[in-house]
Amino acid sequence: MTYLLPPLNALRAFEAAARHLSFKQAAHELHVTAGAVSQQVRLLEERLGVQLFERRTRQVILTSAGETYLARVRQAFRCLADATAELRPDGVTSLLHIGVHAGFDVDGLRTRLAQFRQTQPQVAIRLSQPAGLDELLEGKVDVVIAERLRRYPGYRCEPLEGGFLIGPLGTADCPEIETLRSCLLGHVELEPASTS
Structure with a gap:
């Protein structure tokens, strides 16, 4: 089965922005500009057809759809990290x-x-x-x-x-x-x- 998934960079930008409730702080963590984070989140929202953040002056707030999606994205990241760790040969991280x-x-x-x-x-x-x-x-x-x-x-x-x-x-x-x-x-x- 082929999975139609959003780009990983967009998901990482979304997760970081949602955790910090700030595009600027997410950008600092990811070593990119706030504009790049905003663009990745906007592309993700367009792809999903759902608004994930409510944008206010100097502040972003998760929408209810964003909160629901965030929980599942974090769960997926944890599953990927665990699966990757299990596959590594001894001595190779x-x-x-x-x-x-x-x-x-x-x-x-x-x-x-x-x-x-x-x-x-x-x-x-x-x-x-x-x-x-x-x-x-x-x-x-x-x-x-x-x-x-x-x-x-x-x-x-x-x-x-x-x-x-x-x-x-x-x-x-x-x-x-x-x-x-x-x-x-x-x-x-x-x-x-x-x-x-």
Whole structure:
């Protein structure tokens, strides 16, 4: 069965805004602008055909539909987190699926990813090439490394040496993404191997 689900970024924006009852505070948590949160919530409301928030001056209040939806969204997030944790192999806390644009130099990337593996041994990495914004939007990869700047609502594009790292808004402070960004920029210094 195919499930017609709203985009995950829109659901995350809604959940954070509902928890804080503030687009501004939700934006701070997700490391985006309040306008981006507002846009994601508006897109979600349009997709659902239901108003989730009553917008007042400097304040948002959940509608009754919003309150009902929030409870189910939180329940779904908990179920997803639990199911994900149960699938992880021993010693691995997460899997980072990286999409790489067709023309991007993979040999140089593999060296940087070796550094990432040493600094984050609990994170398994899967590389997919070619992959681009379409695969990211469809949820087939977690982040994309692209040669050219590509902007899309709900996604963050950050410059790298020779390219750009594109990922969902709200993952900027994720430790795995922070370490990946540092490795790709060459900012991670590895400890020399001990010679004992």
